[in-house]
Amino acid sequence: MCVGVVNKRDLPAAETHRPAPGSVHKQAHASGRRRTNPWSPTYTLDLEKPVTLLLFFPFHTPPDRQPLDASKLKPNTTPHTQPPPIMDPSQQQSMNLPVIDLDVYLNQPRDSAEAREECAKAADALITYGALVLHDSRVASQDNETFLDLLEDYFAQPAEELRKDERPELSYQIGVTLEKTERPKCAVDEPCLDVIRRLHPSQRPLDIMGHSPDPKCRFFWRMAEPPPYDTQFPGLNAANITPEAPHIRDRWAPTMDLWGRSMTNAVSKLSEMTAVGLGLPAEYFSDAGRYGPHLLAPTASDLQKYGDKDTILAGFHTDLNFLTIHGRSRYPGLNIWARNTGSRIPVKIPPGNYLLVQAGKQLEYSTGGLIKAGYHEVVVNEKTVETIERRKRECPDRPLVRISSTLFWHLNSDFDLAPVPHLAERAQRLRAEQAKLGRDEGEATVYPPVKVGHQVQGELKHIALMV
Numbered sequence: 001m002c003v004g005v006v007n008k009r010d011l012p013a014a015e016t017h018r019p020a021p022g023s024v025h026k027q028a029h030a031s032g033r034r035r036t037n038p039w040s041p042t043y044t045l046d047l048e049k050p051v052t053l054l055l056f057f058p059f060h061t062p063p064d065r066q067p068l069d070a071s072k073l074k075p076n077t078t079p080h081t082q083p084p085p086i087m088d089p090s091q092q093q094s095m096n097l098p099v100i101d102l103d104v105y106l107n108q109p110r111d112s113a114e115a116r117e118e119c120a121k122a123a124d125a126l127i128t129y130g131a132l133v134l135h136d137s138r139v140a141s142q143d144n145e146t147f148l149d150l151l152e153d154y155f156a157q158p159a160e161e162l163r164k165d166e167r168p169e170l171s172y173q174i175g176v177t178l179e180k181t182e183r184p185k186c187a188v189d190e191p192c193l194d195v196i197r198r199l200h201p202s203q204r205p206l207d208i209m210g211h212s213p214d215p216k217c218r219f220f221w222r223m224a225e226p227p228p229y230d231t232q233f234p235g236l237n238a239a240n241i242t243p244e245a246p247h248i249r250d251r252w253a254p255t256m257d258l259w260g261r262s263m264t265n266a267v268s269k270l271s272e273m274t275a276v277g278l279g280l281p282a283e284y285f286s287d288a289g290r291y292g293p294h295l296l297a298p299t300a301s302d303l304q305k306y307g308d309k310d311t312i313l314a315g316f317h318t319d320l321n322f323l324t325i326h327g328r329s330r331y332p333g334l335n336i337w338a339r340n341t342g343s344r345i346p347v348k349i350p351p352g353n354y355l356l357v358q359a360g361k362q363l364e365y366s367t368g369g370l371i372k373a374g375y376h377e378v379v380v381n382e383k384t385v386e387t388i389e390r391r392k393r394e395c396p397d398r399p400l401v402r403i404s405s406t407l408f409w410h411l412n413s414d415f416d417l418a419p420v421p422h423l424a425e426r427a428q429r430l431r432a433e434q435a436k437l438g439r440d441e442g443e444a445t446v447y448p449p450v451k452v453g454h455q456v457q458g459e460l461k462h463i464a465l466m467v
């Protein structure tokens with residue numbers, strides 16, 4: 001069905017904008033009463049649970065795909081004691097991301113066998129794949145469709161109109177980011193390039209070595225409960241911006257908030273399931289994320305301009321937040337890499353009340369690497385091109401824009417991020433087991449204690465959104 005109010009037009013080209021040196025943190029945040037930071041990473045447990053791992057899956061690699069050329073990569077100087085862990089695609093047999101049913105957790109007693117089993121499944125899925133499909137019958141797919149229509153209309157506006165919503169002085173952490181602003185972190189990040197080196201050549205992402213900023217645009221709409229204490233990071237917790245155009249303005253906040261609430265409700269409950277599955281109190285992560293600067297973060301890719309096959313819309317990267325949740329996009333193109341398979345997986349979210357969830361860096365940090373942030377890219381593939389042609393036929397008056405239906409769920413900026421000790425120990429044992437099986441996970445990552453806000457600022461500098 002083709003609805004919405006704005007006719008098809010080109011997305012505006014945008015100049016590259018960089019925040020001026022020293023221009024961050026200018027915006028004060030009006031916060032409520034002062035309170036000291038109530039969180040600290042002192043919780044420990046001795047609970048232990050085996051992990052099911054090491055599955056092998058099929059994939060499809062079109063013969064004309066241009067994977068990243070390993071010869072362009074710098075030599076890997078990491079002293080590996082095991083042969084590369086590369087998964088030979090011919091050995092891979094079947095693949096589906098686990099489907100986790102949030103309804104079981106919501107409707108069964110928390111200590112019931114069914115609920116605990118579903119929680120264990122959620123944690124294991126994140127350990128094994130860094131991703132899962134979440135079923136939540138509270139989610140209405142029509143709310144996602146209304147959201148996609150609104151964002152298509154918004155990004156079909158001229159660049160001058162969009163630029164009114166840019167806030168480079170806040171590191172683009174609110175409002176719009178225009179195309180060719182954000183750089184894929186991996187292009188300049190040695191540990192990330194090492195991940196690519198260790199993938200089978202047929203499973204590598206499209207080549208990001210040109211260091212070109214992504215052609216995607218994005219809007220950040222915060223879905224946050226204001227913290228009842230003075231945050232040290234007001235720039236990461238700034239007030240929302242509502243677009244001015246009359247045909248957008250009035251429906252903006254209701255549409256964004258409705259879909260944003262659906263996804264925050266789903267993902268915060270999944271954080272509880274994950275905590276239980278990891279042997280932590282259910283609210284361990286959800287309390288730490290209660291005042292997090294969660295961002296409804298639709299990206300927009302102009303498929304008239306960037307619709308050729310093998311165009312990179314968002315280069316290979318991980319997300320810096322705790323969990324990322326996606327509703328269905330109208331165009332395929334999202335690929336994820338399952339940690340323990342080495343396979344590139346084209347994402348398909350089933351129709352209905354289903355969402356895709358990926359682990360981000362804050363979850364990796366909290367678990368000492370037991371759960372790894374999931375790598376992903378968004379590209380134009382054969383299926384994207386087929387969908388473009390179909391949309392042109394079926395909805396000729398609609399903007400030809402790929403909108404991602406994405407929400408970044410964060411821990412509170414003032415939370416002290418550090419690995420839970422028993423999870424960090426389990427991560428080390430897992431790493432050793434992987435090494436015994438010849439699966440090299442690269443150089444060990446260290447997770448020194450850090451405020452979430454500082455971790456976020458560090459990552460933003462990597463992707464050129466903050467100086």
Ligand SMILES: [Fe+2]
Pocket residue numbers: 317318319376
């Ligand atoms: Fe991402």
